[in-house]
Amino acid sequence: LDLIKEVARQARCLAYVKGNKVYLKYLSEEPTSVATITDSDIVFGSLKMAFTETEDVNTKFVAKFYPSYNLEKPIQIILRHNISRFGLVTSEEDYFSMNIGELVMKSATFWMIRKANTWKLARFKTGLNMLHVELHDAVTLDLNDNHLCNGPMKGIVRNAIYDSNSNTIDFEVWLPVRM
Numbered sequence: 001l002d003l004i005k006e007v008a009r010q011a012r013c014l015a016y017v018k019g020n021k022v023y024l025k026y027l028s029e030e031p032t033s034v035a036t037i038t039d040s041d042i043v044f045g046s047l048k049m050a051f052t053e054t055e056d057v058n059t060k061f062v063a064k065f066y067p068s069y070n071l072e073k074p075i076q077i078i079l080r081h082n083i084s085r086f087g088l089v090t091s092e093e094d095y096f097s098m099n100i101g102e103l104v105m106k107s108a109t110f111w112m113i114r115k116a117n118t119w120k121l122a123r124f125k126t127g128l129n130m131l132h133v134e135l136h137d138a139v140t141l142d143l144n145d146n147h148l149c150n151g152p153m154k155g156i157v158r159n160a161i162y163d164s165n166s167n168t169i170d171f172e173v174w175l176p177v178r179m
Helices: 002-010 101-115
Strands: 013-018 021-026 033-038 048-051 060-065 075-080 090-094 119-126 138-142 153-163 168-178
Touching: 002 013, 060 101, 075 101, 090 101, 119 153, 138 168
Parallel strands: 033 138, 060 090
Antiparallel strands: 013 021, 048 119, 060 075, 119 168, 138 153, 153 168
16 A cells, blocks of 8 residues: 555555545646535634644755666756755655656656645634535635635645534645745
C-alpha cells in the first residue's frame, strides 16, 4: 500500500483506502464540488481561519530520475521557490516510477507549488446536513467572511469528524489561497 501511495503521489494523485477498496484521485485538475457550504450551514461561532504549517514548507526541490536504467547517476531537476520568504529548505524526491524528464518536471513543479507556500485552512462545524461530505471531497465555501475568501471558493476537505455528543461534523478545508 505504501508503494501504491508513493507511485500515485509521483503521478500527482492521491491514493487512499475507504472500506476495503483503494481509490485514486487525480490532484492536478480542478475538482468538482460535492456541496456548497454557506453561513447558514455552519454552527454559529465555530468558523476559524488557520494556516498550513511553515515547518512543512520546502523551498528547494530536487527531483531525481533515471531516463535509462543503465546510467550510474540519476538526472536531477532542481526547482526553487520562496527562498527569500522562508529560507532554504531542501527536499529530495526519487521519481523511480518515471523515466521521462517532462513528466518528472510537471510533477515536481506541481508539488513545489504546494510545498513552497503556506495555505489557508477553514475550520468549522456543521450540522448533519453535510454528512455526505467525505475526506478529500471538494466543497465550495460561499461565506460572507471576506477574511477567508472573497466570494465562493472551492476547497478540499482535509478532516471531517463526526461528533456524536453534539451531532455536528468538525471540518477542516484546505483552500488554494496563499498566505
